Amino acid sequence: MKPELMTGNRAAASAARLARVDYVPAYPITPQTEIIETIAYWVREGTMDSKFVQLESEHSMMTAAGAASLAGARVFTATSSQGLLYAMEMLYNVSGWRAPMVLANVSRALAAPIVLEPDHNDVLAARDSGFLQFHSETCQEVADLVLLAYRVAEDRRVMLPAIVNLDGFYLSFTREKVVLPEQAEVDVFLPPYDPPHPIRATSPVAKGSAVMEGHLYSYFRYNMHAAALRAKEVFNEAARDYQGHFGRAYGPVDGYRLEDADYVLTMSNSFTTLGRQAVNRMREQGVKAGLLKLRMVRPFPSEEVAALLRGRKAAAVFDQNLSPGMGGVFYPEVAASLYHLKDRPETLLPVVGGLGGKQLTADEMCKVFETMRAVGKGAAKPDPMFLMRADELARAKKALATAGVQG
């Protein structure tokens, strides 16, 4: 297909249509609305052969999504932020049912205080739910990852639902060039969904049964973990196939200017573009900077992270999320991936930034590299960085004063 300008939201909807999804249960939330509005329109104008139903909450939406998947329908839905949290109970159920539907999450920071712009506390709250997670940097990636997600999720070796994450505003409402795959090619890449025990009149099945004994529960949870781990090799297989069909190559992680890099910034999602910009700037200054992007978040690509960070002088983990009382969520995951390496980087710098969509400048990102360099070999544990510019703090203080509260 010829390239066109489209938002991340439209890319997600377009990929769902290309996947020939049967069923889309929905519930609106900013900034996801364009996805379900687009699909609703396509279904009603007859250009998308799916059933679209608007539920009365995300909790119900996710229940309906999982149940339809168990009936043998290919299911797509989308939500964001509070909506994902409201549905959270059902995420664990849907993965426990081994119902491989795909959910687009449009990242938005969590209340309180309420805010519309992104960070990743929403999608990372679903980190332990059993959903596979693929995070996108560009609108093109959104479309491609939705199609890849179906292929991986529905694979009999996996049979787990998946989340494709796209940042609110920075992808959801941003138009940029996207090349959509041809339908005929997608049909070859993505075979029809064929689950092992769908709910049927002639072959009844009990699903979601109570499992009252710990050893049985452990057995099923271990198997879910194994299936999630297998998803990486299945993804790699699917990605090779995808590249053959559509030319674009995807791995669990992406390296940028890593060949000889001494200082590596690890990050995910749309602000990765700003990270690349900072790498280029540092390179211009003669600093051997590089970037490691996490695309696959569950399963966590520990081996790839280890392979690409080993032997570096320093690495930083940029977390656009915050676990109060601990710090960033990715930091310990990256650290754990490196723990057993003798040649792990001496310094692993924790960085938290971009919360609630706080804008990031290339200067700020360059400061991260400068801090990495400053923390010398053998230095004490580096202080975590919490990005906030002086002008921003001044504005915040002014706002507090206006509110009549001491800052």
Add this chain to the structure above:
Amino acid sequence: MFLRVRFHGRGGQGAKTASRILGNAAFGDGYNAQDFPVYGAERRGAPVTAFTRFSDSEITERGFIFSPDVVAVMDDSLVADQSANPFAGLRKGGLAIVNTTRPAAEVNGGRDDVTVLTLDLTRQALDVLGKAVLSASIAAAVARSAGISAEAFVDGLVDELKEVGLSDDLISKNVTMAEAVYDELKPVKLRTEELPAKAELVPFTVVVSGGGSEDIVNTGNSASRRTGNWRITRPVIDYLKCTDCMICYAYCPESAMSVRADGRVAIDYDNCKGCMICQTECPPRAIGSSTEDGR
């Protein structure tokens, strides 16, 4: 002195309460004590397990008792019940107190390395309380065997029954019943030895080499649970009086009644829980009852 007691009962017989009475009694006698029930999916009539530990030193154990010194089996049908398996892990030289009318050799779980004490507690409970609730009497049997003082036992019993919300009248009947058991028995000197057990861990790769979802494809397979074991009272149809009105069939919550080829109703004793709705509702009074063990 460290005693681990595992109670096996059927839901409604009072295994949990027994474990708490014993816990109270031991605590009252100056021991450190710990008690704990296991809740499963099961209901009235289904196997229930509860535990009491007491010791004159600090208790550093918790949770399920795998190697009890004493097992208290409140229903002899549990001896052969795979899911209850009351003799599992009972220490060599340990004590099994079994509520039964059968001889000890028939209810020893095939173990000749333990002492089996048999008591007919059901008869006594039906006589004194009018129903087969055995918490007080089984706790009395264990407490006496373990050498707990009569005073601490009765105090512990009364405290627990008050906590459960029993009327003063029922409490005093329970005390009478329990004291009779207590007085009949003597302390048992136990010298127990843990059975050799080996925890063999299975590698993760072996655990996960095939399992997937928890689908049940063999739907309608629950008859193998054999809920007929829960039954205390057995409904018996007098076919001479039966008018084939089908009211008993209609009101059986268990699907434990079927209509035979000759059009007559039959009871599936493997699965009938003995709720006795059929007896109550039978218009011609054609369904009688007998207790399971002919008591």
Add this chain to the structure above:
Amino acid sequence: MSTTTKFRTLKDMPKEDYIAPGNTLCAGCGGALAMRIFHKVLGPNLAWVNAAGCMTIATSYPLAPLKSNWLYTAFASAPAGAQGLRDGLDVLMAKGKLRRSEDLKVVVVTGDGAAYDIGFQSTAGAIQRGLDFYYLCYDNEAYGNTGFQMSSSTPYGSSSKTTPATAAFPYGNTDTKKDLFEAWRALKAPYIATLSNSHGVDFLRKVEKGGTAKGPKLYIDFAACPTGWGFDPKQSIEVEKLAVQTGAWPLKEAVDGVVKHTYVPGAFSPVRNYLRTQERYEHLFKPVERPEAIATIQKSVNDYWAKAAAEEGLKVRLAEG
């Protein structure tokens, strides 16, 4: 909606059982009996969608009493599970991916905790969307599965684990039972009925009749609970019968919103005769009788039937207040 019936007496109850024996529920469980009868009328091809409650643990891996399909969802969203299942089957059939012979009737089964409280929103959504499904609420008037805490279905005067009768609160629960029938009726479901297992022919006919309507078919079954209510399991049907005969549990239906009582006791038995059968009301009689509380309950029953009598032109001989 069909008015003919194949059910004249209990002898007409279908002889096929679709629920195998061996569930883990209490002996004498009213909810289990309701499911068994419901299934008989609807035939083999069902998909039950369940919310957390007693029926959830009846299917305990690896043993499944139901021969038909079963899906446990969550406490709050069984009707949404029914929506997904119904929609999934419909879209697959519409696309020619599924033979019509694989079609299923979708039945939500929940206790009153889910129906009256935590799942109310999800139910309202499914009704408003006109979802073609059955809803069987086995109403044991409290959270039975967790040990009998009050729900918004718990009647005035009942004790529960969270509304115990004490010296300071001698009546137990003093809130009134939520009128789920009327709440559902306000949402304009085509068929709503109350059931009592004790009135089996009425039960059979209502399930049969509802089945001829398209859209939400909603049933509230009075499900006697020997464990929670405190009576001998053998009295299960008797207790239900008393609830109907005293007027405490009216048997009625609403067809397209028009309410009709399907059984009117010839002479109403005083409600105290029903209350006395259960330990959950014991504090109203012992250690001292609480005539004012019993009178309050009797009055609410009488007020209910006086209104129904006026609206439907029924002749009722109410018990003394």
